[in-house]
Amino acid sequence: MGVTKTEHFTENQNQIAIMMKALGHPARIAIMEFLMKSDSCICGDIVAELPLAQPTVSQHLKELKNAGLIKGNVEGTAVCYCIDENALEVLQLYFAGMSSNLEKQRNKCC
Amino acid sequence: MGVTKTEHFTENQNQIAIMMKALGHPARIAIMEFLMKSDSCICGDIVAELPLAQPTVSQHLKELKNAGLIKGNVEGTAVCYCIDENALEVLQLYFAGMSSNLEKQRNKCC
DNA sequence: GAGTTATATCGTAATATTGCAATATAAAGA
DNA sequence: TCTTTATATTGCAATATTACGATATAACTC
Numbered sequence: 001m002g003v004t005k006t007e008h009f010t011e012n013q014n015q016i017a018i019m020m021k022a023l024g025h026p027a028r029i030a031i032m033e034f035l036m037k038s039d040s041c042i043c044g045d046i047v048a049e050l051p052l053a054q055p056t057v058s059q060h061l062k063e064l065k066n067a068g069l070i071k072g073n074v075e076g077t078a079v080c081y082c083i084d085e086n087a088l089e090v091l092q093l094y095f096a097g098m099s100s101n102l103e104k105q106r107n108k109c110c
Numbered sequence: 111m112g113v114t115k116t117e118h119f120t121e122n123q124n125q126i127a128i129m130m131k132a133l134g135h136p137a138r139i140a141i142m143e144f145l146m147k148s149d150s151c152i153c154g155d156i157v158a159e160l161p162l163a164q165p166t167v168s169q170h171l172k173e174l175k176n177a178g179l180i181k182g183n184v185e186g187t188a189v190c191y192c193i194d195e196n197a198l199e200v201l202q203l204y205f206a207g208m209s210s211n212l213e214k215q216r217n218k219c220c
Numbered sequence: 221g222a223g224t225t226a227t228a229t230c231g232t233a234a235t236a237t238t239g240c241a242a243t244a245t246a247a248a249g250a
Numbered sequence: 251t252c253t254t255t256a257t258a259t260t261g262c263a264a265t266a267t268t269a270c271g272a273t274a275t276a277a278c279t280c
Protein backbone atom coordinates (compact mmCIF):
# COMPACT_ATOMS: atom_id res chain seq x y z
CA MET A 1 0.00 0.00 0.00
CA GLY A 2 1.73 3.16 1.18
CA VAL A 3 -1.31 5.43 1.27
CA THR A 4 -2.32 7.15 4.47
CA LYS A 5 -5.97 6.46 5.31
CA THR A 6 -6.90 10.07 5.92
CA GLU A 7 -10.61 9.47 5.37
CA HIS A 8 -10.88 7.54 8.63
CA PHE A 9 -9.75 10.42 10.79
CA THR A 10 -11.34 13.73 11.73
CA GLU A 11 -10.71 16.88 9.73
CA ASN A 12 -8.95 18.40 12.71
CA GLN A 13 -6.69 15.39 13.18
CA ASN A 14 -5.75 15.51 9.51
CA GLN A 15 -5.15 19.24 9.64
CA ILE A 16 -2.85 19.02 12.63
CA ALA A 17 -1.04 16.04 11.09
CA ILE A 18 -0.47 17.92 7.83
CA MET A 19 1.15 20.80 9.67
CA MET A 20 3.24 18.49 11.84
CA LYS A 21 4.37 16.53 8.83
CA ALA A 22 5.50 19.74 7.17
CA LEU A 23 7.54 20.53 10.28
CA GLY A 24 8.91 16.99 10.41
CA HIS A 25 12.12 17.79 8.59
CA PRO A 26 15.12 19.65 10.05
CA ALA A 27 15.49 21.83 6.94
CA ARG A 28 11.94 23.05 7.33
CA ILE A 29 12.43 23.66 11.04
CA ALA A 30 15.54 25.64 10.12
CA ILE A 31 13.53 27.67 7.60
CA MET A 32 10.86 28.47 10.20
CA GLU A 33 13.53 29.49 12.72
CA PHE A 34 15.27 31.64 10.13
CA LEU A 35 12.02 33.41 9.26
CA MET A 36 11.39 33.97 12.94
CA LYS A 37 14.83 35.23 13.95
CA SER A 38 16.00 37.08 10.88
CA ASP A 39 14.88 40.39 9.52
CA SER A 40 14.89 38.89 6.05
CA CYS A 41 12.28 36.71 4.48
CA ILE A 42 13.76 36.70 0.99
CA CYS A 43 13.95 33.27 -0.58
CA GLY A 44 17.51 33.85 -1.75
CA ASP A 45 18.66 34.52 1.81
CA ILE A 46 17.07 31.27 2.95
CA VAL A 47 18.83 29.39 0.15
CA ALA A 48 22.13 31.01 1.19
CA GLU A 49 21.55 30.07 4.84
CA LEU A 50 20.67 26.42 4.30
CA PRO A 51 23.15 23.67 3.36
CA LEU A 52 20.94 22.53 0.50
CA ALA A 53 20.68 23.26 -3.21
CA GLN A 54 18.27 25.93 -4.44
CA PRO A 55 15.72 23.50 -5.95
CA THR A 56 15.64 21.54 -2.70
CA VAL A 57 15.01 24.65 -0.63
CA SER A 58 12.33 25.76 -3.09
CA GLN A 59 10.62 22.40 -2.62
CA HIS A 60 10.75 22.67 1.17
CA LEU A 61 9.27 26.17 0.97
CA LYS A 62 6.48 24.83 -1.20
CA GLU A 63 5.64 22.17 1.36
CA LEU A 64 5.54 24.65 4.20
CA LYS A 65 3.29 26.84 2.08
CA ASN A 66 0.99 23.95 1.14
CA ALA A 67 0.62 23.11 4.82
CA GLY A 68 -0.39 26.73 5.43
CA LEU A 69 2.56 27.47 7.70
CA ILE A 70 4.08 30.23 5.59
CA LYS A 71 2.88 32.62 2.93
CA GLY A 72 4.83 34.03 0.01
CA ASN A 73 4.79 37.53 -1.45
CA VAL A 74 6.36 38.24 -4.82
CA GLU A 75 8.50 41.37 -4.74
CA GLY A 76 9.95 41.95 -8.15
CA THR A 77 12.27 39.08 -8.95
CA ALA A 78 12.47 38.07 -5.32
CA VAL A 79 9.90 36.27 -3.20
CA CYS A 80 9.34 37.13 0.45
CA TYR A 81 8.21 34.24 2.64
CA CYS A 82 6.67 34.84 6.05
CA ILE A 83 5.32 32.65 8.83
CA ASP A 84 1.53 32.50 8.88
CA GLU A 85 0.70 33.60 12.40
CA ASN A 86 -2.74 32.03 12.36
CA ALA A 87 -1.36 28.58 11.60
CA LEU A 88 1.22 28.92 14.30
CA GLU A 89 -1.42 29.96 16.78
CA VAL A 90 -3.44 26.85 15.95
CA LEU A 91 -0.44 24.71 16.81
CA GLN A 92 0.41 26.66 19.90
CA LEU A 93 -3.13 26.33 21.23
CA TYR A 94 -3.24 22.65 20.34
CA PHE A 95 -0.17 21.82 22.40
CA ALA A 96 -1.10 24.17 25.20
CA GLY A 97 -4.44 22.37 25.41
CA MET A 98 -2.75 19.00 25.44
CA SER A 99 -0.35 20.03 28.16
CA SER A 100 -3.02 21.41 30.45
CA ASN A 101 -5.15 18.35 29.81
CA LEU A 102 -2.27 16.12 30.85
CA GLU A 103 -1.72 18.13 33.98
CA LYS A 104 -5.26 17.32 35.13
CA GLN A 105 -4.97 13.64 34.42
CA ARG A 106 -1.64 13.07 36.11
CA ASN A 107 -1.01 9.64 37.63
CA LYS A 108 -4.16 8.11 36.27
CA CYS A 109 -2.14 5.14 35.06
CA CYS A 110 1.44 4.11 34.19
CA MET B 111 19.14 10.31 -3.01
CA GLY B 112 16.21 10.32 -0.60
CA VAL B 113 18.24 10.69 2.59
CA THR B 114 17.62 13.60 4.91
CA LYS B 115 20.84 15.56 5.51
CA THR B 116 20.50 15.60 9.28
CA GLU B 117 24.20 16.26 9.85
CA HIS B 118 23.90 19.81 8.50
CA PHE B 119 21.36 20.90 11.08
CA THR B 120 21.60 21.52 14.81
CA GLU B 121 20.85 18.82 17.33
CA ASN B 122 17.87 20.80 18.54
CA GLN B 123 16.47 21.23 15.04
CA ASN B 124 16.81 17.49 14.44
CA GLN B 125 15.23 16.65 17.78
CA ILE B 126 12.22 18.87 17.19
CA ALA B 127 11.86 17.57 13.63
CA ILE B 128 11.89 13.96 14.85
CA MET B 129 9.02 14.65 17.23
CA MET B 130 7.06 16.64 14.64
CA LYS B 131 7.56 13.91 12.08
CA ALA B 132 6.18 11.34 14.50
CA LEU B 133 3.08 13.52 14.88
CA GLY B 134 2.82 13.98 11.12
CA HIS B 135 0.27 11.23 10.63
CA PRO B 136 -3.42 11.40 11.56
CA ALA B 137 -3.36 7.94 13.14
CA ARG B 138 -0.61 9.02 15.50
CA ILE B 139 -2.44 12.25 16.31
CA ALA B 140 -5.51 10.11 17.04
CA ILE B 141 -3.44 7.88 19.33
CA MET B 142 -2.12 10.88 21.25
CA GLU B 143 -5.63 12.31 21.61
CA PHE B 144 -6.96 8.93 22.75
CA LEU B 145 -4.22 8.65 25.39
CA MET B 146 -5.03 12.18 26.52
CA LYS B 147 -8.81 11.90 26.69
CA SER B 148 -9.38 8.31 27.68
CA ASP B 149 -8.85 6.65 31.02
CA SER B 150 -7.31 3.71 29.24
CA CYS B 151 -3.83 3.42 27.88
CA ILE B 152 -4.03 -0.27 26.99
CA CYS B 153 -2.73 -1.08 23.53
CA GLY B 154 -5.75 -3.27 22.76
CA ASP B 155 -8.11 -0.38 23.41
CA ILE B 156 -6.14 1.80 21.01
CA VAL B 157 -6.30 -0.92 18.36
CA ALA B 158 -10.07 -1.18 18.91
CA GLU B 159 -10.47 2.58 18.62
CA LEU B 160 -8.48 3.07 15.42
CA PRO B 161 -9.65 2.08 11.92
CA LEU B 162 -6.39 0.24 11.25
CA ALA B 163 -5.18 -3.33 11.63
CA GLN B 164 -3.34 -4.35 14.77
CA PRO B 165 0.13 -4.58 13.18
CA THR B 166 -0.29 -1.09 11.74
CA VAL B 167 -1.26 0.37 15.09
CA SER B 168 1.65 -1.44 16.72
CA GLN B 169 3.98 0.17 14.20
CA HIS B 170 2.57 3.65 14.84
CA LEU B 171 2.97 3.14 18.59
CA LYS B 172 6.57 2.13 18.01
CA GLU B 173 7.25 5.32 16.08
CA LEU B 174 5.71 7.50 18.76
CA LYS B 175 7.82 5.68 21.32
CA ASN B 176 11.02 6.03 19.27
CA ALA B 177 10.39 9.76 19.02
CA GLY B 178 10.08 9.86 22.81
CA LEU B 179 6.47 11.01 22.77
CA ILE B 180 5.02 8.04 24.61
CA LYS B 181 6.28 5.38 26.99
CA GLY B 182 5.10 1.81 27.35
CA ASN B 183 4.63 -0.29 30.47
CA VAL B 184 4.11 -4.02 30.23
CA GLU B 185 1.26 -5.19 32.46
CA GLY B 186 0.90 -8.91 32.13
CA THR B 187 -0.12 -9.69 28.57
CA ALA B 188 -1.21 -6.11 27.99
CA VAL B 189 0.95 -3.06 27.39
CA CYS B 190 0.02 0.35 28.77
CA TYR B 191 1.13 3.31 26.70
CA CYS B 192 1.24 6.82 28.13
CA ILE B 193 2.15 10.25 26.85
CA ASP B 194 5.59 11.40 27.95
CA GLU B 195 4.86 14.70 29.63
CA ASN B 196 8.39 15.97 29.27
CA ALA B 197 8.36 15.55 25.51
CA LEU B 198 5.03 17.27 25.23
CA GLU B 199 6.30 20.15 27.32
CA VAL B 200 9.24 20.57 24.96
CA LEU B 201 6.82 20.92 22.06
CA GLN B 202 4.50 23.22 23.94
CA LEU B 203 7.35 25.52 24.91
CA TYR B 204 8.73 25.46 21.38
CA PHE B 205 5.48 26.74 19.89
CA ALA B 206 4.89 29.17 22.73
CA GLY B 207 8.35 30.61 22.14
CA MET B 208 7.73 30.91 18.44
CA SER B 209 4.40 32.60 18.96
CA SER B 210 5.74 35.19 21.38
CA ASN B 211 8.68 35.80 19.10
CA LEU B 212 6.35 36.46 16.19
CA GLU B 213 4.30 38.83 18.27
CA LYS B 214 7.36 41.03 18.76
CA GLN B 215 8.30 41.05 15.11
CA ARG B 216 4.90 41.83 13.71
CA ASN B 217 4.78 43.79 10.44
CA LYS B 218 8.50 43.71 9.90
CA CYS B 219 7.90 42.63 6.32
CA CYS B 220 5.23 41.01 4.10
C1' DG C 221 15.12 43.02 -27.15
C1' DA C 222 19.32 40.75 -24.85
C1' DG C 223 21.28 39.72 -20.71
C1' DT C 224 20.95 39.09 -15.76
C1' DT C 225 18.97 37.66 -11.50
C1' DA C 226 15.70 35.09 -8.62
C1' DT C 227 12.73 31.40 -8.14
C1' DA C 228 10.02 27.38 -9.73
C1' DT C 229 9.37 23.08 -12.13
C1' DC C 230 10.76 18.67 -14.30
C1' DG C 231 12.85 14.37 -14.25
C1' DT C 232 14.99 10.92 -11.84
C1' DA C 233 17.64 8.03 -8.47
C1' DA C 234 17.89 6.65 -3.71
C1' DT C 235 15.46 5.88 0.22
C1' DA C 236 11.49 6.01 3.54
C1' DT C 237 6.69 5.31 4.84
C1' DT C 238 2.20 3.04 5.05
C1' DG C 239 -0.61 -0.87 5.59
C1' DC C 240 -1.54 -5.57 6.31
C1' DA C 241 -1.35 -10.85 6.19
C1' DA C 242 1.27 -14.18 8.21
C1' DT C 243 3.79 -15.38 11.89
C1' DA C 244 6.40 -15.01 16.23
C1' DT C 245 6.63 -14.06 21.10
C1' DA C 246 5.26 -13.86 25.78
C1' DA C 247 2.32 -13.98 29.73
C1' DA C 248 -1.93 -15.87 31.96
C1' DG C 249 -5.21 -19.45 32.84
C1' DA C 250 -7.02 -24.24 32.55
C1' DT D 251 1.91 -28.34 29.35
C1' DC D 252 -1.72 -26.72 26.18
C1' DT D 253 -4.52 -23.01 25.02
C1' DT D 254 -5.86 -18.46 24.90
C1' DT D 255 -5.00 -13.60 24.76
C1' DA D 256 -2.23 -9.50 23.76
C1' DT D 257 1.33 -7.46 21.35
C1' DA D 258 5.45 -7.39 18.28
C1' DT D 259 7.99 -8.63 14.17
C1' DT D 260 8.66 -10.02 9.39
C1' DG D 261 8.03 -9.56 4.60
C1' DC D 262 6.26 -7.29 0.94
C1' DA D 263 3.63 -4.26 -2.37
C1' DA D 264 2.18 0.43 -3.17
C1' DT D 265 3.27 4.94 -2.61
C1' DA D 266 5.70 9.13 -0.80
C1' DT D 267 9.79 11.80 0.29
C1' DT D 268 14.39 13.75 -0.35
C1' DA D 269 17.84 15.76 -3.08
C1' DC D 270 19.65 17.82 -7.09
C1' DG D 271 21.05 18.74 -12.14
C1' DA D 272 18.91 20.61 -15.93
C1' DT D 273 15.79 23.64 -17.48
C1' DA D 274 11.85 26.86 -17.46
C1' DT D 275 9.73 31.14 -16.03
C1' DA D 276 9.35 35.83 -14.80
C1' DA D 277 10.79 40.31 -13.71
C1' DC D 278 14.17 43.69 -13.64
C1' DT D 279 18.40 46.42 -16.17
C1' DC D 280 20.68 48.06 -19.92
